[in-house]
Amino acid sequence: MWPIVIAFLLVFCDLAAAITFDILQDISPNALMNTMRDNKEQLNSIKFNIDASLNTVQMIRKAGYPAEAHVVQTQDGYLLTLHRIPSNKYQPVLLQHGLLCSSADWVIAGKDKGLAFILADQGYDVWLGNIRGNTYSRAHVSLSPSDSRFWNFSFHEMGIYDLPAMISYITNITSHPLHTYIGHSMGTTSFYIMAVEHPEIARMVQMMISLAPAVFVNHMKSPIRYFSRFVQKLEIITHFFGKNEFLPHSDMLDYLSKYGCEIFNIEKEICANVIFLICGFDKEQFNYTLLPVILNHDPAGASAKTLVHFSQEIESGKFRQYDYGRKNNLLIYNATEPPDYNLGSITVPIAIFYGDNDWLASNVDVKKLYHLLPNILDMYRVPKFNHLDFIWGKDAPKLVYKRLLEIMKI
Template identity: 80%
Template sequence: MRPIVIALLLLFCDLTAAVTFDISQAISPSTFINTRNSKEQPNSAKFNLDADLNTVQMIRRAGYPAEAHIIQTQDGYLLTLHRIPGNKDQLPVLLQHGLLCSSADWVIAGKDKGLAFILADQGYDVWLGNIRGNTYSRAHVSLSPSDSRFWNFSFHEMGVYDLPAMISYITNTTSHPLHTYIGHSMGTTAFYVMAVERPEIAQRVQMMINLAPAVFVNHMKSPIRYLTSYINDFEMIAKFFGENEFLPHDSVLHYLSKYGCEMFNIEEEICANILFLICGFDKEQFNYTLLPVILNHDPAGASTKTIIHFGQEVVSGKFRRYDYGYEKNLLIYNATEPPDYDLANITVPVAIFYADNDWLVNSVDVKKLYRLLPNILDMYRVPFPKFNHLDFIWGKDALKLVYKRLLEIMKKF
């Protein structure tokens, strides 16, 4: 095996816990396992009982019913929808994760903290989406993930195909319009693409709630913005991060993502500090006992093309379709520049939640989004100065600081 530099970049999720190891010789997962087993007994945080469970298992372990539904998009991808079902009279809501994440992110915080559980306790029929290419949606009617054509998508296709398939399935199954769509980070990006490109589907959504909307991103403070200097060098990006799948979660990477903070006597506080460096420092809101669970589920899969599309947004300062370059843009768009998504025509009522210490989604960019949307229900700044990008889904006080207001908005609508 050639020398490997493994970086756990879980961005926009959107977790980026970057733990880098320079391995100068062939090392197998068994080597790491033996290293770990030879160490002293790890601390109790490593024995979080949810660490080896999937989304359905975590939901059931918390005492809730759980379902998994397989749906097909118009372009042939097979997606998994997870559900905490209500009765036939309960209103459906859809929670959509961010980049490199999955449905698990809404339940990782546990029974009294996870937004999926909180909504179920409030009497909603809770659906959890999984975007194409992630852990639960790695299938297609004719393409294999080993085929480069499988990964030929960005957040544009998620908005044009994935969300319409999810929303159509939910509304047809429940015979109710979707009461609320709740997106975190890229979960909001895909929604706005859908609302622009598929307005007939957006009409089935009564309300949309943004948690850290990643629509305009050129003011991000995170150091990852410096990677955008290489965004047009696809060969370089493909060489280091995967030509098709971004940071493929092979056996070595999976083991390191799960135990990396424990190996080589690296304290979990160091891992968290690197995470904070990417997303914003907030030790007060981070529950360290969740770290092994988080790293067991994230990164959950993404296409390199999606990463590049976001990088283009950082550079351009615009919210627009994928930039293929001068010549290919002419062929695809009949213009040298890709077209912008026209947010002014979106009619879905929208509530926006943002935080000052979010290093991935800057308040300047959030306010730009606010000015362009015609139907704003609420524009809410989290009243805690250290609140960061990840705290919207895993923060210790997310219920008090975010979810209570979110529930109030939902009840009024």
């Protein structure tokens, strides 16, 4: 026997979650599932959080709010699901999740805590995006997720295709410009790309709020940085999770979200500590009772190419397009190096929120972003917050959302 990191390995919400099990070398996820199913007596004795079985729409409705699901087609044929908490009182806002996450992340914290609910209580028409390849956006007009061509995208395509499709759809449906775009982590990355590459779409957005922006990432403190140089060698990942797709949601993850910590005698605190190891330690802000619900939704799937693109950013220290290698770069970009995204061209007013204890979006990298953006509304430091506290922190409503709402009323 030897220790192997398996299951939903790290990295949900910009590279963030893992559980380590001591299992046989030749065991596979299917074998693990069969073992868990065979242990019926133990499973039947375990109680689990019913909310861990609900999808985004069901969680919204259970909290007492109306909920809608809309399907949007991108210019390159992907079918994306937008979730909505409708209102006619104020203009629309769009919330965009990070890597390996989904729309669920904005409502997991529950009523009075989740940002989507807080915005709805203020009267905003709340839209929750889902980028291509995640649990709610695994469809294309002609390609199947089993086709490797489906997964030929990174956060660049999210910026040039997904966000323009979402924003155009929302503004057409509501007949209003987008009041505010709120992104967390990779949800900010894709916005900056969109604003650079499609300024005509950016003009439909009155304001943008960046929570823990993942733009420059080469100063991250997380152990993730040490794996970046190996990410292009995806043999281990593909052995467990399939070629071109990284950490899709699965039956195994459903079992682990409901029974994992208990059936393997792993305390919730230990499960959470692995998250802290990736994102930064902040036990005071983490609500351990949410863990089964979080693990039911995250990781929500991503393309391996997105992981490679982030690894390139870590190694280069730049915010630029995908590096295909010198030969292919010459064919694609007419240069040996990929072009940088021109952040200085962005005119949308932007507010930045960052945490002192964020091991993924470091203060150094966030300040570099700040100095390159020409139209900053606010640059707000949140003491002790780690990368995920901006969406699940116990005091996020008081320490982040209160100021966020004030900025939105400027």
